[in-house]
Amino acid sequence: MTVPSPEAVDGVVAQSVVRPGSVAEVQAVVRAGRPLVVSGLGAHLDVGAPPARIDALVRMDRVERIVDHEAADMTVTAEAGCSLATLERVLGAAGQWLPLDPPSPERTTVGGLIAANLSGPLRASQGTVRDLLIGIRTVDAEGRLVASGGKVVKNVAGYDLPKLHIGALGTVGVVVEATFKLRPRPELEEAALLHAGTLAAAADLALAVRDVLDPLWLEAGTLERGPGVAVGVGGIAPEIAAARRTIEAVGARSGLAVEWTRDGAALRRSLGAFPVTPALAVVRASVLPTEVGATMAELHRIAGDVPVLSHVANGVVRARLDDAEALRRILAELRPAIEAAGGFLVVERARPDAKRHVDVWGRLGPDLALMRRVKAAYDPGGIFAPGRFVGGL
């Protein structure tokens, strides 16, 4: 089905919009050999560099079946257009989850999750897409259907090609189906809030918590009432009770009160929604966990009192920026310092007008040469989201 444009990605208008109704129709679209950008439900299309050109915007929302959920195997296979909210409902009925919690699950698809390597607070304990994706089916540049990995949780037959597509923004093929391993959903999920004087102090506090306990999730940043830490704990009642005592003790050592909420999942979801709030740009730094505090402090020094939130255990720091000058200064001052220490700072999302003037990805390593070869091997004609990825790939 082809519907009238205009629709745009990062300000680049698509010449047409296609909504294939089957994998075979996806293959037909690819075989046309024209530059295309694949979209799910559109919530994360502002991740990446603006595409060079879009002949077809391929919306996957009609390829959305849950192919197979064998609860006792703890695996699920779903088509790329299936939303995370749908998955959550089906898996939840079996007491399971795919523990990846990016913002807007109702508007996030399986394909988008993989292509943009989306995650949320749960990554502190549950990992990211690369830890849960066990099999994939993609359409290659020739329009062929290609399978790799499988449906079993342990498998070393052949190269681990599912990893090729994670975070690749659709530049090496079109993901049409994916299989994930699942985990049991914790019976209880509670959360603690601790407020600290500064962002650096909040990060220190979060690390102090992590030194004594592996929480379900661990966020630090500008919370509703100022700099603080939010800790999620999950499990059965005795585990929660023990975790509460441990966290209370950490708070007491710093003379801080601990506020508890019984609905930890609700707090987690509201924290996880952080980066989609409309703004000029969201920048994301990848640093070591011990550098999170200094990174947040630097963001505030340069950009002022902007919203900042970190997945502390993973060293992921994000800040929402509202003015172009702050964005320019962060890229000019903070990015080189982080890169010099082995980290990265990317412009995760930005309005099209802001994106045009910045380098979204920043400095890349010497492995870029290999990445160019990867791109050339899987997309010799440059039809998959040209220009969207690192190094203009």
Add this chain to the structure above:
Amino acid sequence: MLRPDLAARLRALVGDDGVVDHPDTLRVYDCDGYTLERAAPELVVLPRTPGDVAAVVRLLASEGVPFVPRGAGTGLSGGTLPVGAPVMICTSRLQAIEAIDRRNRRIVVQAGVVNQWVTNAVRADGLHYAPDPSSQPACTIGGNVAENSGGPHTLKYGVTTNHVLGVELVLPSGDVVQLGGTVEDRPGYDLTGLTVGSEGTFGIVTRATLRLVRTPEGYRTLLAVFDSVEAASEAVSGIIAAGIVPAALEMMDRLIIGAVEAAYGIGLPTDAGAVLLAEIDGPAAGLDDQLARIEAVCRAHGARELRIARDDAERAALWKARKRAFGAVGRLAPNYCTQDGVVPRTRVPDILRAIQAAAAKHRLRVGNVFHAGDGNIHPILLFDERDRDEVARVLAAGREILEACVALGGSLTGEHGIGVEKCAQMPLLFGPDDLLAMTALRAVFDPEQRANPHKIFPDAKVCVETRTPRRQAPL
């Protein structure tokens, strides 16, 4: 044929004792843990530093010589068999632990560091390296990265790829490239994730940045005795359905129980159909409650006896049966071979029936001791290698078992790799287009196919019908 001066030129790079070319010594390197096929390399090079590895590979590149990387040689699928590759490069002398960052839970090690040494280096800090293949006192991190190794505790903690943040890779050209690093969410393709499990076909990994994991506060270990493998399998499903992720969930069937009992007399009922060994770990607070749930599930599925370890000594006693199972099997027959296959865990009873059917059809004795929680089976086929007909039947049964794994929705290998052993069977699992997508990646890293040639993919040169089964090897 290698140029006659190559050994001398390699000695100039790595020293006199860094090159092996005496035929008697080369025989040591003619196989790894997969002993069915043997081929000695013409030269073995033993560099001491990552830089020396690169220098050696550069020299080989200039001469167009293919090479085979090797760690400790504990691999089980013939991944280090020199086939069309006259030079073997061993990374076992690259033994430095270069950096430990306790608070960030990262460690940088050279490729020849033994798996167990990583945990030894950080145990005092309450940390450990989670992947624990049974060869962990000997196998190296370089080999673990190449094979994406597993182990009994992968059910909860994941396999090697989940714990590798970055690698330094010497490309077949001799160029050195750092993939990944110390931070998460590196922009670009996940070249680290692609390199893990590539079985040495992308080049030679010389360093790895690994994640460390908190050592559990406590353990509970339970051994449950069942009348049948079906009942034990249902208990496995029941434990999973109860929302528990045990650290390990291992099963042994009647033949293995009998062997263990005959060898060690640890009091297992020899008329039992199966025993299940379940272990949970984590914060002390939840353990007793979880253990009670596992007990209830086992009872509900007909467990006639439960033994629970309350301390480290009792835990070790329960694990003894599992860990010594392979040694015990040695008493039942002159030879045995272990297969490695995977099925969805609900299909464990089906694959066990298929294994029994293959055993009956080929008049063989087969025992099972395996990672039930992952659906990762390890049937042990008993035989006498002097009986040519029996050997042929073992090979046929092994092939049929793997075919059954694939037919049940599983895989050819869960943790041992494809190597030379199973490359002929890759088409059971992957179609021509799927295999092309994989070989395209190989060409990115190794366009001349000089790094560990003739592995993983179907190839007329090595993937011929095998004539004798693989050696007995613990998993």
